[in-house]
Amino acid sequence: MSDLTFMDAAELAALIRTRKVSAREVMAAHLDRISSINPQVNAIVAKLDDDACLALADAADVQIAKAAPNDSLSPLLGLPIAFKDLQPAVGFPFTRGSPVFRDFMPAADSVLIERLRAAGTIPIGKTNVPEFGMGSHTFNSVYGTTRNPYDLSKSAGGSSGGAAVALATGMLPIADGGDLGGSLRNPGNFNNIVGFRPSVGLVPTAPDFFPLLGFAVNGPLARTVADIALLMTVMAGDDPRDPGCYPSDPSIFRSELGRDLRGVRIAWCPDLGGLPLDARVRSVLDAQRATFEAMGCVVEDACPDLREADSVFLTLRAFRTAAVLGPVMDAHRDQMKHEAVAEVEAGRALSARDVATAMTRHGQLLERVRQFEATYEFTLCAVNQLPPFDVRLDWPHEISGVPMEHYVQWMQSAYLISATFRPAISVPAGFTNEGLPVGIQIVGRFREDFSVLQMAYAFEQATGFGKRRPTVGSARN
Numbered sequence: 001m002s003d004l005t006f007m008d009a010a011e012l013a014a015l016i017r018t019r020k021v022s023a024r025e026v027m028a029a030h031l032d033r034i035s036s037i038n039p040q041v042n043a044i045v046a047k048l049d050d051d052a053c054l055a056l057a058d059a060a061d062v063q064i065a066k067a068a069p070n071d072s073l074s075p076l077l078g079l080p081i082a083f084k085d086l087q088p089a090v091g092f093p094f095t096r097g098s099p100v101f102r103d104f105m106p107a108a109d110s111v112l113i114e115r116l117r118a119a120g121t122i123p124i125g126k127t128n129v130p131e132f133g134m135g136s137h138t139f140n141s142v143y144g145t146t147r148n149p150y151d152l153s154k155s156a157g158g159s160s161g162g163a164a165v166a167l168a169t170g171m172l173p174i175a176d177g178g179d180l181g182g183s184l185r186n187p188g189n190f191n192n193i194v195g196f197r198p199s200v201g202l203v204p205t206a207p208d209f210f211p212l213l214g215f216a217v218n219g220p221l222a223r224t225v226a227d228i229a230l231l232m233t234v235m236a237g238d239d240p241r242d243p244g245c246y247p248s249d250p251s252i253f254r255s256e257l258g259r260d261l262r263g264v265r266i267a268w269c270p271d272l273g274g275l276p277l278d279a280r281v282r283s284v285l286d287a288q289r290a291t292f293e294a295m296g297c298v299v300e301d302a303c304p305d306l307r308e309a310d311s312v313f314l315t316l317r318a319f320r321t322a323a324v325l326g327p328v329m330d331a332h333r334d335q336m337k338h339e340a341v342a343e344v345e346a347g348r349a350l351s352a353r354d355v356a357t358a359m360t361r362h363g364q365l366l367e368r369v370r371q372f373e374a375t376y377e378f379t380l381c382a383v384n385q386l387p388p389f390d391v392r393l394d395w396p397h398e399i400s401g402v403p404m405e406h407y408v409q410w411m412q413s414a415y416l417i418s419a420t421f422r423p424a425i426s427v428p429a430g431f432t433n434e435g436l437p438v439g440i441q442i443v444g445r446f447r448e449d450f451s452v453l454q455m456a457y458a459f460e461q462a463t464g465f466g467k468r469r470p471t472v473g474s475a476r477n
Contacts, residue, residue: 169472198232299380303379
């Protein structure tokens, strides 16, 4: 009870429901934290004024007071949240980090936002993103740059950078995000929190221009794996507005996270078979191999055959970007960042044969990974190939002396996994000598999302790295 802003979301929600603490008290504590921290990190944007936030909290308290003893209250009732600015949410600007949409107000919520509202969250603003969510470094010309709370001179990652920083600093208890090439895992990694990329089709992405093309997912960020599971009980499950969703039962995420992992075979491949990997990241990850062995896992040097995963991902990503942002570029080219324009132009240069070849090779990739999983239940690798980098950079142009040819190449260790359609999570795994966070990426078998959470939970409990708070607001450490 001494610090509501760093309490686990599940515990905090239970205290609110049982009236041991009021939603107003919880809101006031988080508003105080936002007032103190947000000017330094710029994570929460388009925020309601404090009086409006407190009035919403008061309404939640009234709802709780009126509930009968046997009434079932919403699982996230009273928890403040700010939605990622790549999600349309009624009452808030939907800028996507672009000056083109600086003043755009959506007429309807996305399915994900509907679910979060229905679960009882109290929306107070949006979280910052890169322009159009492109790249894993959160800066744009609408709201500015989000900074890493472990070192304000470093990047917060992205595209869910604002959400991750808000969680890491205690400004929010829960957050939503999305992940195409790493946008849940990368900021989770850079900010010492947990970022979970669910299986493609588990959480609705509607409205979506390409609901059946895959790759892009919505999902949760949190400070603990248990809070990730709590959020998945709300986020997961099919919806008729998203034909890309498969039937699933979100109640699986209420199951026991503890599991006996003795004898579980794990493929250990920090660099995914030869990607350039910063020595500081490799050192942190190598030190954690023994943790999995101590848990009883059989850890073996092995790597799935990700041949052509790079070209598959980049081709289909460019194809999708050209279709979605092409009309925007035609009307507002001068207002779009260079990388967005280049991505549209690359997509428009693709031939039908190029796209068909990528789709065919994708099918072959998925089959090779399936065969690999017959031996290994989990694959462990780096989330990011380098620690948080200089916030002034547009993107890292080299890793360990190896030049990066384009603005997302530095995050191959994340987007190659995206191409497999497997569930993957970033869990805090340690720190560099400079005190910068490093996460480990745990990749599971096809649609075995809960198993990934179980492995992540075991590692989290064995290490406790996620309990180390950032430099910003260090009085709360």
